[in-house]
Amino acid sequence: MTQLDTHGMLRGAGLRVTEPRRAVIEALEGLPHASADAVHARVAQTLPDVSLQTVYNVLHDLTGRGLARSIEPGDHPARYELRVGDNHHHLVCTHCGAIADVDCVVGQAPCLTPDDDHGYAVAEAEVTFWGLCGDCKHAVAAPSPVSIHL
Amino acid sequence: MTQLDTHGMLRGAGLRVTEPRRAVIEALEGLPHASADAVHARVAQTLPDVSLQTVYNVLHDLTGRGLARSIEPGDHPARYELRVGDNHHHLVCTHCGAIADVDCVVGQAPCLTPDDDHGYAVAEAEVTFWGLCGDCKHAVAAPSPVSIHL
DNA sequence: TCCTTCTTTTGAATACTTCAAATGACGACT
DNA sequence: AGTCGTCATTTGAAGTATTCAAAAGAAGGA
Numbered sequence: 192m193t194q195l196d197t198h199g200m201l202r203g204a205g206l207r208v209t210e211p212r213r214a215v216i217e218a219l220e221g222l223p224h225a226s227a228d229a230v231h232a233r234v235a236q237t238l239p240d241v242s243l244q245t246v247y248n249v250l251h252d253l254t255g256r257g258l259a260r261s262i263e264p265g266d267h268p269a270r271y272e273l274r275v276g277d278n279h280h281h282l283v284c285t286h287c288g289a290i291a292d293v294d295c296v297v298g299q300a301p302c303l304t305p306d307d308d309h310g311y312a313v314a315e316a317e318v319t320f321w322g323l324c325g326d327c328k329h330a331v332a333a334p335s336p337v338s339i340h341l
Numbered sequence: 342m343t344q345l346d347t348h349g350m351l352r353g354a355g356l357r358v359t360e361p362r363r364a365v366i367e368a369l370e371g372l373p374h375a376s377a378d379a380v381h382a383r384v385a386q387t388l389p390d391v392s393l394q395t396v397y398n399v400l401h402d403l404t405g406r407g408l409a410r411s412i413e414p415g416d417h418p419a420r421y422e423l424r425v426g427d428n429h430h431h432l433v434c435t436h437c438g439a440i441a442d443v444d445c446v447v448g449q450a451p452c453l454t455p456d457d458d459h460g461y462a463v464a465e466a467e468v469t470f471w472g473l474c475g476d477c478k479h480a481v482a483a484p485s486p487v488s489i490h491l
Numbered sequence: 492t493c494c495t496t497c498t499t500t501t502g503a504a505t506a507c508t509t510c511a512a513a514t515g516a517c518g519a520c521t
Numbered sequence: 522a523g524t525c526g527t528c529a530t531t532t533g534a535a536g537t538a539t540t541c542a543a544a545a546g547a548a549g550g551a
Binding site: 357359376377378394397401406419420 | 534538539540547548549
Binding site for chain 1: 497505506508509516517
């Protein structure tokens with residue numbers, strides 16, 4: 192099990208060390224690609240009084256300081272992950288919103304560049320693969336007779 | 342100016358031909374990458390009684406029948422475009438949300454196919470380039486003294 | 492022209508996220 | 522160890538983009 196130095200992470204980023212913040216980081220470690228709501232539920236297991244608003248605040252602080260990254264897939268709620276700095280992309284399930292990491296086999300940062308930047312100062316290339324995850328693949332393709340009558 | 346056969350487009354897709362629908366298609370022709378709100382404003386110039394709800398309905402119908410495509414960039418409102426069927430990507434301004442088309446990307450092909458699909462049935466690879474558009478590049482980098490005191 | 496079905500309207504509701512003011516706690520400094 | 526200023530958290534509400542639902546209206550095949 193990777194030992195997280197939550198204290199060092201926070202202090203190194205210039206943030207005060209508090210229980211809610213440590214708990215959010217640990218939640219993200221256990222739940223990669225978790226939504227704010229999922230993080231809140233996980234944090235509540237050990238710190239029942241931490242509000243959802245605080246989770247949003249913390250996630251905002253973490254992403255602002257580069258300790259976390261937010262993923263905003265289309266119409267699904269935002270997800271958060273601790274993997275920052277490495278160049279990886281995501282597989283997103285169009286049905287349930289589940290996310291899996293895809294490592295960029297070509298290695299270094301933006302593996303793609305536009306042929307015409309239209310005057311934009313391009314900072315990042317984001318690749319999202321849309322599809323059905325293992326569970327939804329079966330659920331959607333072959334719904335049980337019961338589920339039809341919902 | 343390209344003459345749009347709105348009647349043929351709608352009938353060909355199995356949709357009834359109505360003024361609001363023709364107006365939405367024409368709005369998208371004049372405003373590529375427009376938001377629902379922007380489409381509504383444009384439509385209202387000729388058909389003031391068309392509601393925003395109707396615009397949402399029409400956009401939903403058009404995307405459902407493959408006549409239009411929706412782009413959902415992070416936390417910006419959804420945008421719509423008539424360009425469908427060709428494989429192109431987008432440049433999105435992180436500051437104002439402006440969108441420009443990118444016809445093709447140069448770089449390593451492996452990035453457009455996941456090395457490990459994690460059991461997903463991948464349907465599409467979407468590439469989004471994030472950056473600052475021409476206007477925002479200057480506005481953000483060198484704000485005028487006046488704007489600082491807002 | 493009639494009639495069925497699809498569209499549009501109106502009004503409200505939802506989900507996710509952010510804003511704001513007051514209370515509370517971290518930690519730099521003494 | 523104690524003080525104090527600044528930053529965090531809580532509480533409660535507001536906001537934005539979008540969707541739901543029921544009733545009235547229009548398209549177009551027979």
